[in-house]
Amino acid sequence: MNKNIHVLIAEDMEPIRKRYVKMLSETDDIEVIADVSNSEEAIEQTILKQPDIILMDIEMEKKDAGLRASKELLLQFPDLKIIILTVYEEDELIYTAFQFGVCDYILKNAKQEEVVTSIRNVYEGRTPLRPELATKILGEFKRVKAYESSFLYAVNIVTSLTETELEILKLLMKHTSRKDICRIRYVEMSTVKTQIRNILRKFNKKSIEEVIGMIDSMNLYDFICRQSKDL
Template identity: 45%
Template sequence: MNTPAIKVLIVEDDPLIAKRYQMILSRDKDIECVGSASSGYEGTMLAALNKPDVILMDIELEDKQAGLRATEEILNYMPGVKVVMLTVMDTDEAVFRAFELGATNYLLKNMPPEAILQAIKDAYADRPSLHANIAGKITREFQRIKKSEDSLLHNFYILTQLTSTELEVLELLMKDYTRQEICKLRHVETSTLKSQINSILKKFGKTSVQEIVPVLRELHIPQILAQRKGK
């Protein structure tokens, strides 16, 4: 029986560096590149959709905190993913921040191909790549998973739990249709719509539509749903 390939997602805003990583990964039959993103937001979305085993995450993307925010988002709701941070400077601060956010390891961007491939395999196998006398301490003391109700992955996950009917109702609510208008469009009684909305609110853990819609709009959920439908 063949061992499944290690699925790797690259999140790097420099196209030349991203291309170099893709070429390096293509040389190893045990590794499969499942996507490449150029921003923290795109990396978060691709992580949710492609479910990689390991992510190579640039610390600085569209801004200096984007890679860190994306890492935190991903590890909050996909704790099994291994994130290897990419940086240009080997500093104590870089090491601290990487592990504080829950990353498995960090790499200098100009490391040789063999080191990059080995780091991916070490991360996948839960083998610490840092010096043994500090690897365990850093992992135990600084790896944390923070939860945020307004995060992209949190809400994206809840959307996958909605029924097709609930999702259609939510989309109409995000388009500012009134309840009366939704009842007419869907040819349902007010009591039926009320029951559907209550089910949506329960799944989101909220008590009113006004607590959900603004957050979903800010996260561009309506556009994401439209794109998935091919609109």
């Protein structure tokens, strides 16, 4: 049988990564075309080699590195299929991954048969919700309010802010008055009010105080500053 399913493996722990390479090399219809140890390499090799499926570790150089790489790749390649690898069945992380468009998840201690079956099912477009996965997703929908106050939710919103919105938010977090913001940014009050409304809408909050409280509780100010510099 021709090896017609091309797989890229992204996993930072070499013994685990090599285990996946070995088990998949023993499968007639699956070929590992690249194995990498971090999210940056995962993105680079995906662009270069165009795999059919990625086995993506959720947690590599950072806790959410795999999630971020998955989100970025699925925006670039909507038809790409990603299966996330995880040590723990953490509902929030799995739910977030599925929101981004990931097809399935596998525990890192899964047996060869389970890994291969998942890859084949995803490749062929057959991804029925396993009972445990359906339970997780339904449970997360019921806890959507709690999710909205989660770290990953907040990070996701911050990355969606424009450069102007980030600058306004930084000033507000320094308790700068709206009048002073107008002076600092050389804009009218109506413009600042519109930008603040946009920030509130993205965070789904009624007041800037709620937004600042959320950011403070998760220590995201430095992250916001880095985001602003990167834009």
